[in-house]
Structure formats: structure tokens, C-alpha cells
Amino acid sequence: MSNNIVSKLKRKKIEEVIKTGKRMDGRELLQYRDWQIKTGFLEKSEGSAEVRLGKTHVVVGVKAGIGTPFEDSPDEGVMMVNAEFTPIAHPTWEPGPPPDEAIELARVVDRGLRAAEVLSMEELGLVSGEKVQMVFVDLYILNYDGNLIDACSAGALAALNTAEIPDLKVSKGEITQTDKKKKLKLRAHPIAATVVKIGDEFIVDATVDEEEIMDGRITVTLDENGNVNAMQKMGAIGFSVDEIKKCINIASEKAAEIRAKVMAVTNG
Amino acid sequence: MSKTRKRKTSKKWERVDGRKPDELRPIHIESGVLPNADGSAYIEMGRNKIMAGVYGPREMHPKRLSKPNQGVLRCRYHMAPFSVDPRRSPAPSRRDMEISMVMRDALEPALFLERYPRSVIDVFVEIIQADGGTRCASINAAAVALADAGIPMKDLVAACAAGKYENNLILDLGDYEDKKGQSDMPLAYMPKFDKVTLLQMEGIMTQAETDEAIKMAVEGCKKIYEIQKETLKKKYGMVQGEAAAAEETPEEEPESPEEPTEEDKPAEEEEQ
Numbered sequence: 001m002s003n004n005i006v007s008k009l010k011r012k013k014i015e016e017v018i019k020t021g022k023r024m025d026g027r028e029l030l031q032y033r034d035w036q037i038k039t040g041f042l043e044k045s046e047g048s049a050e051v052r053l054g055k056t057h058v059v060v061g062v063k064a065g066i067g068t069p070f071e072d073s074p075d076e077g078v079m080m081v082n083a084e085f086t087p088i089a090h091p092t093w094e095p096g097p098p099p100d101e102a103i104e105l106a107r108v109v110d111r112g113l114r115a116a117e118v119l120s121m122e123e124l125g126l127v128s129g130e131k132v133q134m135v136f137v138d139l140y141i142l143n144y145d146g147n148l149i150d151a152c153s154a155g156a157l158a159a160l161n162t163a164e165i166p167d168l169k170v171s172k173g174e175i176t177q178t179d180k181k182k183k184l185k186l187r188a189h190p191i192a193a194t195v196v197k198i199g200d201e202f203i204v205d206a207t208v209d210e211e212e213i214m215d216g217r218i219t220v221t222l223d224e225n226g227n228v229n230a231m232q233k234m235g236a237i238g239f240s241v242d243e244i245k246k247c248i249n250i251a252s253e254k255a256a257e258i259r260a261k262v263m264a265v266t267n268g
Numbered sequence: 269m270s271k272t273r274k275r276k277t278s279k280k281w282e283r284v285d286g287r288k289p290d291e292l293r294p295i296h297i298e299s300g301v302l303p304n305a306d307g308s309a310y311i312e313m314g315r316n317k318i319m320a321g322v323y324g325p326r327e328m329h330p331k332r333l334s335k336p337n338q339g340v341l342r343c344r345y346h347m348a349p350f351s352v353d354p355r356r357s358p359a360p361s362r363r364d365m366e367i368s369m370v371m372r373d374a375l376e377p378a379l380f381l382e383r384y385p386r387s388v389i390d391v392f393v394e395i396i397q398a399d400g401g402t403r404c405a406s407i408n409a410a411a412v413a414l415a416d417a418g419i420p421m422k423d424l425v426a427a428c429a430a431g432k433y434e435n436n437l438i439l440d441l442g443d444y445e446d447k448k449g450q451s452d453m454p455l456a457y458m459p460k461f462d463k464v465t466l467l468q469m470e471g472i473m474t475q476a477e478t479d480e481a482i483k484m485a486v487e488g489c490k491k492i493y494e495i496q497k498e499t500l501k502k503k504y505g506m507v508q509g510e511a512a513a514a515e516e517t518p519e520e521e522p523e524s525p526e527e528p529t530e531e532d533k534p535a536e537e538e539e540q
Contacts (some may be wrong), residue, residue, distance in 0.1 A: 009329055019375075071354065078433055099493050100366075100368075103362045103365050103366055103369075103428055104366055104369060106362070107362060107363070107366050110517070115468070115470045115471050115472065116472065117472075143349070173329060197392070217374075218467065223472070224424055226474070226475060227472050227473060227475075228469060228472075228473050228474070228475060228478045229469075229471065229472060230468075230470050230471075231453070231467055231468060231469035231478075232467070232468050232469075233373070233465075233466060233467035233468070234369075234370075234373060235370070235371050235373055235463070236341075236376035236377055236378045237377055237463075237466050238457075238458055238461060238463025238465040238467070239463060239465075239467070240462055240463055240464070241464065241482055241483070241486060244464060244482060245479060245482075248475060248479075249475075250479060252475065264356050
């Protein structure tokens, strides 16, 4: 990807090691770093999750609010996913408008959740055409060491799965707050798994160094029934149809593993 | 409709516009439609009406975005406010920015960017009217526009979507099928290398359906590829004919001043 002399040397070294079936940090090609997932650690958010995947560290906050529905879906609630690349996360990240990568991250995570119909949007409707409940999912990157999509996807699912939003009463178009909260009901549990191609080899859970020198990657989001909910190919290379199949197979297996970890934490 | 078709059309199910499941919408591409651009193409794919323009390779502005050892491909996908219902703001949305990115990733494998250090190739795409599958139609037009700009390419890039609608796998989703369907999977493909350069998907499909949809989209791309080639041949066939005629003429003149053939005439006129 980037083309300075340092990354060419880096690429050579990383490629050499990967050809031996190992990674620079000693992992297998298809092995994730250790996951640490914590939920419900923020009092003022309706849902929260902290995910550490190796040195990658993200916080996902779910906030609920009341807003106006979109014109073409007057009775449906609104879910929005946004990613924030904070300058404390990496030396090359700067304050300012979100870079393309942040937009892509948010949209890929969003697409997985939306396509799997995770939230029942009709249940979030309040007053037709006027008021609906909004669910904001903010992906906050605190330390960047690669594989943000998988970390954020797992974090978003964990945060949503433990979120409790205000139980609002509606009568004659009037919305009244109650003290009660209700759990967000999730209809599916999609998880994104990203397969990275370096040379002829495929790896998962790439570090920042591996991402810098990778040729391309395919993210596949799958639900618990093994259905594909979203895919996204990135990087300026082509994949053969067989390679895509291979990526889907790898992602399918890995997504199931990650989901088991997320569910173990959130169903406590 | 006759039912004697040998292709398996799933029972009596029909698409909203009466197409076969694996049938593309009518496609019309024209190249060299913008006089100011180095290369350009206009595509109609169904009711999509899209203009693509290529400028470059040229100096990169701002300079800090240039790369010392290779050129940069920069894509801008943009929708006209009147291209959709209701009107949309002309400011670029997050969707536009993402599509610009994936378009770049889809087209870049076809180029020799290492030949243009410090330079940029700009691909601008304007959606005049949107009818579902705009990113694929844009890639189809952009690939032709790049070729029209005379930029050496490893292959053309063709794109179309496959997806699932009312439990049937279908090719080249129209606007309605895109919005009401169960899944949509845009895909771009370089036939010469058998490589997929754009792959996105949204919806719910089993893994077997996903595999099938990929195959379907690849076949669709191959058909579009032929249309792209025809478009370029149509324009350059004429130019080539003229050039060949112009080359032959001076050699023939000293030896035997034959009557000019019909092909020679327009070429000679052009030179004077």
C-alpha cells in the first residue's frame, strides 16, 4: 500500500516470515490475537463495550435519543454508526474531519448490522412521521494496531447486546419518559471477520505493520446461521473467484469463534 | 411470453421489469463525449445516465498527496442533486466517499501507475440519473474513459451486481430490486486476468447463494466487457482507418499514383 523504502524492507521481512507459516509475533497465519471484551462499563451510555485485540484498543458507545424518522420510513427508528479516529490512537493520525478509512470502517460495520436486521426498526418508532428512537453506535479508536473492522464489529455487537434504552410511553402523540429501561432486542448476531492477502498467503487479524504492506483484504460479515450479511473488498488488487470463496470460508469459521467470545461476555 | 426457453427460469416467477434472472439491462456506452477531458465516456445502463471523465496523468495538486515512486489514481463519484428522489444535497456524503474509494480499488489494478511518479490520474464520475447499480455503471464508464484517454491498461474493468430478490438470484438489480431486495452484491471483474477487483455485499444470503451470485455477476461482467470493447473499437476503428490510410498514401504516391481508395479520401482531407 504505502510505498516508501522502509515498508519495502518491512514487506520483504514480513513476507519471508509468513511463507514459513508463522507471523512476526509468532502467531499462526489464521490465528487471532487475544480478545479482551468488557461490556457495560460506562454509566452514562445506554450500552458500551471495550475491546482489546492485541494492542488494538477500541471503545464502542451506544447512545439512544429521540429524533425524526427518514421520509421514506416514517415508522422506523434510526440506527447510525460512526467511527472516530482519535489522534491519541496512532502517531500518524491527526485531528480533523474523518479520513476515508474511518468512513469505510463505519460503513462496513453499519452494513453488517443493518443487513442482518439486528434491530427491529419498527419497534423503535414512536409517533409516525414525527418521532422515533435513535440508536447511535460510536466506534472510538484509542489505540490502533490493525484489524479495526473485526474489533469494532465485535464491540458494536457486544455493546448493542447489553444496551438498555429508555422505555418510553406514547399516548396521543405525547412521549413521556419513564424510569424504566428496556433491553434492545437483537434479532441476529452478525460478526465481521477480515482476511488479508499478503503475497500468495492469507492471514487474519493483521497488525498495523501487516496492514501497511498488505495487497488487499476481504471482510465478510456472517450471522449465527452462517448466512453472509456483508462483504467488502479493499486494496488495489484483484481476487480470483476461488480466492474469494477461500476468504468466505475462513471468515465463516473465524466469525463463529469471535461470536462465541462476544456472547460469552454479554450473556452473563 | 413463450415458455419454450431451455434456460431454467424459476417457475413462473418474473422480475419487475420482465427480465430473465440472468439478463442485464440494456447498456449503451459512448466514448469521447467530453471535449475538454483527456478521456471520457457516457453510459446508459437501464435508466442510469452517467458521465465519466478522465484527466491526466497530470501534475498532482496538492503536491503532498503525490507519491515519489508512482502515480496516484484519484476517483470522485458524485451524484447530481436531481439524480434521485427526493433531491439530495450536492455535498459529498459518506456513501459517495466510500464509493469513490472502492471505485479506485476496482480500477487501479488495471493501470500501470508505476509509470507516472508524482502524477495523478483523475477519474470524475457524475451521476446524472440514478437507477440502481450506479457504482457498477460508473466503473464501466470509467474504464472506457481511461482507455479513451489513451492510458495504457492491463485490461478493461467491467462491473455489475448480482443479488437476491423474492428468494431468486438475479443479475444487474434495478432500483426497485435494489431497494426491496434481500441482498445486493456489486462486483467488478477483469476478464483477462480472471480477477475480481470490486466486491461488496449487503443483505442475507447463504454461502452457497453467495458463491452462485458471484458466478452470475462474473458472467454478467463478461458480457459488459464485450460492449465496452465494441464501444472503443467503434470510435478507434474510424481513427485507425484514417491513420492507416494516411500512412499508405505517401509511400504509394512516388511509385504508382493510383486512384485514392474510398478510405483514403477522408484522411487526406483531414490532413490538409
